[in-house]
Each structure stands twice: as structure tokens, then as C-alpha cells.
Amino acid sequence: MTIKIYNTLTRKKEIFKPINEKQLKMYVCGVTVYDDVHIGHACSYIYYDILLNYFKYFHNYDILYVRNITDVGHLTDDQDAGEDKVEKRARERKKHPMELVYTYTHKMWKYFDLLKLTRPNIEPFASGHIIEMQDWIKKMLENGYAYNINGNIYYDISKFKDYGKFSKINIEELEKNTRFTNDPNKKNIADFALWIKAEENHILKWNSPWGIGYPGWHLECSVMGCKYLGDHFDIHGGGVEHVFPHHQNEIAQNYGYFQHKVVNYWVHSALLTVNGKKMGKSLGNSITIENFLENNSAESLRYLISSGHYRKPQNYTDKSIIDAKNTLEKLNMFIKRIQNINSEKENPNIQQIIDTTISNFSKAMDDDLNTSSAWAEIHFLVKEVNKSLENNKISIKQSKEILDFLKKVNMVFKVFCFNKQNEKECIEKKLKISKEQIKKLIETRKKLRDKKKWEESDTIRDKLKENGIILFDGKEETTWAYE
Numbered sequence: 001m002t003i004k005i006y007n008t009l010t011r012k013k014e015i016f017k018p019i020n021e022k023q024l025k026m027y028v029c030g031v032t033v034y035d036d037v038h039i040g041h042a043c044s045y046i047y048y049d050i051l052l053n054y055f056k057y058f059h060n061y062d063i064l065y066v067r068n069i070t071d072v073g074h075l076t077d078d079q080d081a082g083e084d085k086v087e088k089r090a091r092e093r094k095k096h097p098m099e100l101v102y103t104y105t106h107k108m109w110k111y112f113d114l115l116k117l118t119r120p121n122i123e124p125f126a127s128g129h130i131i132e133m134q135d136w137i138k139k140m141l142e143n144g145y146a147y148n149i150n151g152n153i154y155y156d157i158s159k160f161k162d163y164g165k166f167s168k169i170n171i172e173e174l175e176k177n178t179r180f181t182n183d184p185n186k187k188n189i190a191d192f193a194l195w196i197k198a199e200e201n202h203i204l205k206w207n208s209p210w211g212i213g214y215p216g217w218h219l220e221c222s223v224m225g226c227k228y229l230g231d232h233f234d235i236h237g238g239g240v241e242h243v244f245p246h247h248q249n250e251i252a253q254n255y256g257y258f259q260h261k262v263v264n265y266w267v268h269s270a271l272l273t274v275n276g277k278k279m280g281k282s283l284g285n286s287i288t289i290e291n292f293l294e295n296n297s298a299e300s301l302r303y304l305i306s307s308g309h310y311r312k313p314q315n316y317t318d319k320s321i322i323d324a325k326n327t328l329e330k331l332n333m334f335i336k337r338i339q340n341i342n343s344e345k346e347n348p349n350i351q352q353i354i355d356t357t358i359s360n361f362s363k364a365m366d367d368d369l370n371t372s373s374a375w376a377e378i379h380f381l382v383k384e385v386n387k388s389l390e391n392n393k394i395s396i397k398q399s400k401e402i403l404d405f406l407k408k409v410n411m412v413f414k415v416f417c418f419n420k421q422n423e424k425e426c427i428e429k430k431l432k433i434s435k436e437q438i439k440k441l442i443e444t445r446k447k448l449r450d451k452k453k454w455e456e457s458d459t460i461r462d463k464l465k466e467n468g469i470i471l472f473d474g475k476e477e478t479t480w481a482y483e
Contacts, residue, residue, distance in 0.1 A: 001362060001366055002016070003016040004366060005235075005368055006368045007267070008243060008267065009263075009265070009266045013367075013368050014265070016234075016265065018061070018234055023062045023064065024055045025229045025230070026063070026064070026229075026236075027067070027233065027263075028045070028065070028066075029221055029242055030067045031108055032074045033069055033086070033100075034089040036288040036289070037111055039272060039279075039288075039301065040272045042292075042301060042305070043272040044239050045067075045112065046302055046306065047269045047369070048269070049116075049118050050369065050371060050413065051369055053118060053414075054369065058362060058408070058412070063121070064121050065121050065122075066121065066123070066224070068125070068220065068224045069123060069124070070126050071101040071125050071127050072086060072126050072127045072214055073126060073204075073214055073217045084204060086204065087202065087204060097204055098127075111293070112289075114293060115289065115302065122228045124224045126220040126224070129224055133215045133223050136219060138209070139256075139257050140155065140253070140256040140257055141153070143256055143257070145252075149185040149186070150185065151195075151213060152193060152210075153210060154191040155191055155192050155194055155252060155253065155256065156187055156188070156191055157171070157188055157190050157191055157252060158188055159256070160256065162255075163190075163248070166243070166247065166248050166266070167244035167247070167248040169248065192216060192218060192249050194218075194253070195210055195215060195216065196215075198214055202214070218250055218253065219253060222250045222254055222257070225262075225263075226262060231262055232260075232261075232264075233262065233263060236250075236265070239269055239271065242268065247266060269310045270312055272313070272314050272315075273314070274286075274316045296321055296325070298414075302413060304320055304323075307324070307371070308371070309369075309371065330382075331382065332416060332417045334382045335416060335418060337386075338385070338389070338403060341395070341399035343393075347393045347394050347395065349388070350384070350385060350388050354398065354405070357381040360377045361374050361377045378406075403418075438469060442460075444460060445461065445478070446478065448460070464480070
């Protein structure tokens with residue numbers, strides 16, 4: 001079977017051809033760790049999680065997945081002006097920038113784990129690759145793609161004839177684009193910084209052959225991607241907002257260093273809106289993953305996101321997440337029903353539906369990760385099988401085939417609930433606490449909270465946390481999850 005992926009580089013779907021047979025080498029731009037991760041981050045990384053797991057479990061690819069952590073150099077206007085986002089937030093919080101990075105990196109890992117995101121094989125920090133970045137700059141200076149102006153090293157876009165082609169940017173119009181700083185020292189208005197001379201009060205800075213400074217944001221991803229994946233790899237992913245200037249500049253840097261194309265397929269996910277508006281703190285509609293999980297499940301968000309196509313904007317509303325929860329309840333009820341099948345008589349009509357669903361599911365996913373069509377196939381299966389279940393016309397063998405298929409699907413989407421054999425015994429052995437005990441402790445804690453005995457109720461929360469249980473206090477009830 002062939003997989004087609006939409007390549008931003010060519011603006012069309014292309015048959016995926018790996019560089020190394022049955023290996024997928026993928027780099028995805030990671031988070032700038034200056035604040036809590038939000039559901040916009042979740043939306044993008046859920047899509048890439050689905051992509052890599054589909055390659056792994058349905059096409060048997062070996063995965064080498066790199067996602068970076070940006071802890072320096074990402075300026076507030078995404079180009080060469082403004083303040084470093086980490087330093088700016090650290091000053092506001094009266095913390096050292098690296099303390100802020102430590103705090104939000106660990107929170108990111110915690111909540112990404114709760115969202116069931118597959119951890120990357122390698123997750124490098126930008127600040128740990130300063131030497132490699134300086135080596136890249138030296139090479140680009142030698143190759144004539146960069147120049148030094150008073151300790152600031154700029155990439156000379158005039159030396160890369162294809163600059164702007166990837167992002168469909170008209171170079172002549174860039175002067176009108178306020179995202180660029182009109183530095184009179186630049187040869188071209190759109191030349192971008194590879195190394196920035198640090199002001200005296202700047203904290204995150206390093207010695208270099210050109211003076212004390214820090215790297216440009218765009219350079220970081222080129223260096224880290226190629227260090228761990230080599231000078232030619234399969235997929236580079238990110239949000240659609242990265243197309244320009246970030247990924248356009250990465251392509252230019254890659255060529256300035258290697259003199260050849262590095263990435264075969266550039267993949268971009270669309271932005272998430274909240275109630276039809278762009279999400280942002282200034283608009284008061286930013287939702288952190290932490291806040292989301294206080295009242296909702298990871299599975300409901302994963303279903304909501306995967307029910308749309310990664311290249312089409314998704315809109316988050318209270319109704320959409322309620323609908324997602326209700327849909328999952330129905331799907332999980334269906335799973336419970338077919339787990340209890342005890343008939344030996346096979347239904348030929350059902351067998352045809354099973355075979356068609358499995359085939360059409362793969363066709364949809366192979367077609368540029370069309371998750372919305374893939375879900376439509378699963379819903380069709382559920383609807384048709386439910387009809388037969390009313391008359392007990394399905395065999396144990398057929399129910400097992402359906403369950404095996406859905407379990408495989410769940411390795412990609414991670415939304416279903418299956419009853420595992422000896423689950424209670426395994427959980428109790430691991431956590432030394434039973435579900436019944438957890439339920440009783442939550443009930444006791446609720447009574448204490450109703451009486452405003454906060455210290456005693458916090459003791460129960462702490463006890464559960466010691467046993468690997470996290471509580472989520474909702475408006476009507478408290479739910480829990482494994483840490």
C-alpha cells in the first residue's frame with residue numbers, strides 16, 4: 001500500500017518514499033518553554049502522534065522522531081527584533097530564565113504524557129547545541145551565505161535564489177511587512193540573524209568568535225534536526241504558522257551549509273481556534289492543557305482533534321468537546337457489547353462490513369492522513385454491527401476480529417477503553433491501592449472539602465499522588481487518572 005502526504009514544498013499530495021526502507025525519520029518543531037502548554041500545542045502534536053503511530057503500527061515502520069525544546073533565541077516577533085520570550089517571562093516572574101525553562105519543561109512532559117503523546121526518541125534543548133550552531137555559522141560564512149556586521153551574523157538571502165519560493169513570499173513586498181526590523185546594517189531587508197550580539201543585561205548569552213551573543217531561533221532547528229537525523233531526512237513538521245519565516249529560513253540555512261536539499265516532505269498542521277477566534281491570552285480564550293484536563297479527558301480531546309483533518313482549521317467549543325465525550329461513550333459501549341458475544345454462528349453480511357471497513361480505513365489514512373474519513377468508516381462499522389447485535393447475528397470469531405481491529409486503531413488514536421484481563425490485579429500490584437479504595441478516598445475528600453477542611457482533604461490528594469493517582473476536580477465530580 002502507498003501512503004500519500006501533502007508536501008508544502010510542492011503544494012500537492014505526493015507518494016511517500018522513505019530515504020531508508022521502512023524507516024521514518026521525522027523532526028517536529030517543539031515548544032518554546034516560557035509558559036504552560038495549551039490546547040493549541042495539543043492539537044498539533046496529537047496530529048503528529050497519530051502520523052508516526054500510523055506509520056509504525058499499520059505500515060511497520062521503524063520510527064526515529066526528534067522534537068526539540070526551545071529555551072533560548074525565540075524573540076517576541078519571531079524574527080530579529082523584540083525580546084527573548086524566555087528572558088521576558090522570567091523577568092516578569094522574577095526568576096532566572098533557566099529556572100523558568102526547568103519548571104515549564106517538566107510541566108510540558110507531565111501534560112503531554114497525560115495526553116498520551118508518544119515521547120520523541122530524542123528531545124534536544126537548543127541551549128545544549130551552541131557549539132554546533134557556531135560551527136554552522138562558520139561554514140555559512142565560508143560558503144558566502146552569511147556576513148558579519150558588528151557581531152551580528154546575518155544570512156544573505158540574495159545568495160539563495162529560491163528564497164521565498166517555499167513560503168510563496170514576494171521579496172519585494174517584505175519591506176512592507178512589519179515582522180521585519182529595518183536594520184540599516186543589513187544588506188537586504190529580509191536577511192535574518194544567525195547570531196545576535198547580546199546587550200549587557202541579556203542573561204542567556206555565550207562567547208563566540210564574533211563576540212558575546214546568542215543564536216537565532218531559525219538556526220536552532222536546522223542544527224538539531226540535522227545533528228540527529230542527518231543531512232537528508234524524510235519529514236519536517238510544524239504548525240502552519242511556521243511556514244514563514246521559520247521553515248523558509250531553515251531551508252535557506254540548510255542549503256547554505258550543505259548545498260543541497262535536506263528535507264523531502266514538509267508537513268504543516270492548521271491552527272486551532274476557540275469559538276471561532278484565534279486563541280490567545282490577550283483575547284482571554286487561551287486554554288491550558290492543565291485546565292482542560294481538570295474537567296475533561298485526554299481521550300475526548302484526542303477524538304475531537306482527530307475527527308477533523310490536520311490541514312483544515314479546527315474549532316474548539318464547549319459543545320464540540322461534549323459531543324466528543326458522548327461519541328466516545330457510545331463507541332466504548334459498543335466495545336463492551338461485542339466483548340460479551342457468545343454466539344458461534346457467523347454472519348456473512350457482517351463479515352463483508354468488517355472487511356470493507358478495515359480496507360477503507362487504511363485507504364483513508366493512506367490518503368494524507370484523512371482521519372475524518374477514517375472515523376467515518378469506524379462509525380459505519382459500529383452502526384451496521386449494532387443492527388445485527390439486536391438479533392444476536394454475530395459470532396465470537398467476528399467479534400474478536402472487530403476488537404483486534406479496534407485495538408490496532410487505538411494504538412494510533414488512543415481513545416478507546418478496553419477491559420483488560422486481570423486489570424484490577426495488575427493495577428493493585430503496581431499501585432498498592434485498589435479502585436474501591438480510590439473511590440472511597442475521593443468520597444471522603446469530598447466530604448472534607450464540603451466542610452472546608454482543606455488541609456485534611458489535601459492530605460488525601462497527596463496520599464493518592466504518592467500512589468501514582470492524579471485527581472481532577474470538576475464542577476460536579478472528581479475524576480482520577482494514573483500519573
